[in-house]
Amino acid sequence: MAAIRTSGVSSLHEARLALGKRLRELRRQADLSGRELAESLSWPPSKVSKLENGRQSPTDEDIRVWARATASEREADSLLASLHTLAVQNVEWQRQLRGGLRSHQTEIAALDASTRLFRAFECTFVPGLLQTAEYARARFAQSVTVLKVRGDVTDAVRARVQRQEILYRPDKRFHFVLTESALRYRLCPPEVMLGQLDRLISLSGLPNVKFGIIGFETAYAVAPTHGFWLLDDERVMVETFSAELNLAGPQEIELYRTIFDSMATAASYGRQAREIIKRVVDDLSVEPLPEGKTE
Template identity: 40%
Template sequence: MTASPSSAAQAARERLAARLRDIRREAGLSGEELALRCGWSPSKRSRIENARTSPSDADVRNWCTACGAEDQTADLVSANRQADQMYVHWKKLHRHGMRRAQDEVLPLYARTRRFRVYCSNVVPGILQTEAYASALLSSIARFQETPDDAPEAAASRIERSRVLYEGDHRFAFVLEETVLRYRIGPPEAMASQLGYLLAVMALPNVSLGVIPADAERRMWPLEAFYLFDDRQVSTELLTAAVNVTAPSEIATYASACFGVPTDRRDRMT
């Protein structure tokens, strides 16, 4: 078993903190001296170095400059951004509403050729009808106490689903049976949503499978996740979005529900 995505994100922050600590020591500086050169309190230096606070890009640049390690700045800033993007709290992402978060992933969907999606809780966003998406997103906004722009966000989600019909994209979806039974929105929204799933199943570039509730399990139900080619896994926790890019972890996700290594093509039926 690999570490959970949130643990992986914390591990990335700890690796960055360890690199910053090594740079300070190689420069022969004490923690107090580095804090003084950066104009920080000693406690801020300690929190960064012990991975209790995520540094900003400016903090990383100041650290490298103070240690005479400017040649390492670019790599460390990149590592810092990757660690920060790995685990993004929903409240932060949705602080101005959900439409922006929907729009931001459009380029990722456009450039992905092979999508593999597992869902155990709700219909995957790319397969949602506008009514289903609006009801779901509105309930998320209420729970998170963030601005409710569900109709606009749902419209953007529908725009994202155009990749089902345009370009060279292939899709493999695995859903738990409970996804089809959970009530999201009014009955007419659910009926329309189930009808749309039947229509999508007929597309030649789509494979959609449902795990029966009474099926003997090889894997226990997992959190929903999305594989974008072999480059990234995005998984949705209650409080945060997690992005995984480590090849070994991507392979684990692919194996968990699709049963094949990432370098084999999905078989569409």
């Protein structure tokens, strides 16, 4: 999992808005106005408005009494799961990376150890578990620049490379799907990317690794809006510039599983995937070397 991600995924406020929208739907299905619901619960009318418009997070008890008042008790567990996800999904990067980049890699390694099936979709860059040391260094350098965190890049690179030993464990399974754009974005010098592409070809041959690429010519059933990791069927991880979102609601996990399956179906594997990589290699290889470098 990368140290930083460019994406337009929902922020904590947007997730709160989604929960509020669902509460509003239940109230309207019960044919209650906001004032009527507030009176039945002995709440000030403003509380209903704040909850429905994402300006206030409900408590567990708020969810339970709302469900009872709108005759939708069957929805209570799902609503509570969404509420509890809100409490953990938005971990600020500045706080998470306070101990340095290497510390975060160590935390992720602990999560890796408890996961059996890793499914990752990436549309912007190469996943951390597949990165060369040089590519990882470029990614971490950007994190230091953007987030103004401690610049322990060398230690972080070493920790990331050590994490990659998990790829060779027979009890772990990995399914990576990348877009061709992730192989072409200029996020590092061409010579670094050439080494990275060579590593992808090598890792794609591991028996417990399934590696697919969605070529530019492929028609998408679902737009590749942002990357994400699906860990077993228990957690979805999405990283934005400012936060790491950890989604654990059953409906969210099912949604991302469906999206991943769509991306995986669109991808090319084996020889066809290697042909796409080689096409990118050929395009990079014809570019002039940096000044002062020779073949």
